[in-house]
Amino acid sequence: MAEDLAVKIKKKWVPVYVVLLAATIVLLAGLYYLYTLTGSSDYSTAGLLDAAVVAYIAWSLYKLVGLKFKPREVVTLVECGKCGYREERPYEPGDFFFKEKGKCPKCGGPLYVAGIYVKEEGEEASFKPLPLSSSLATFITAASGMKRGE
Numbered sequence: 001m002a003e004d005l006a007v008k009i010k011k012k013w014v015p016v017y018v019v020l021l022a023a024t025i026v027l028l029a030g031l032y033y034l035y036t037l038t039g040s041s042d043y044s045t046a047g048l049l050d051a052a053v054v055a056y057i058a059w060s061l062y063k064l065v066g067l068k069f070k071p072r073e074v075v076t077l078v079e080c081g082k083c084g085y086r087e088e089r090p091y092e093p094g095d096f097f098f099k100e101k102g103k104c105p106k107c108g109g110p111l112y113v114a115g116i117y118v119k120e121e122g123e124e125a126s127f128k129p130l131p132l133s134s135s136l137a138t139f140i141t142a143a144s145g146m147k148r149g150e
């Protein structure tokens with residue numbers, strides 16, 4: 001499930017970054033052409049700025065392609081009925097509340113399942129799209145939806 005989310009985000013954002021990258025490269029070529037034609041420093045300054053944008057978008061695209069989500073880990077919390085010793089263990093199918101899970105490593109008392117929960121990795125929030133690409137993403141999503149007749 002977590003992997004699907006990474007695929008979803010990539011499907012949505014990779015075309016946006018490719019379009020943005022292509023557009024800024026075309027702009028850069030155009031600015032360079034105008035600069036060689038006129039020799040005006042306005043074009044070279046704009047070209048340098050655009051080159052920085054190209055590099056930034058390329059870097060974002062590179063990070064996006066490498067984006068991976070760690071699967072969420074389900075853990076079982078076991079607690080000693082005698083001394084209160086607690087330990088997190090990977091969830092095993094068949095674990096349920098108050099199930100006995102072996103002996104306490106501290107006092108030898110019985111260990112019981114005190115909780116079963118999902119450990120949040122918090123990876124979903126690590127990808128933040130560029131502000132200007134948000135509207136483009138909406139447009140591309142809408143356009144590809146129209147093509148498929150959705």
Ligand SMILES: [Zn+2]
Nearest residue numbers: 080083104107
């Ligand atoms: Zn104990």
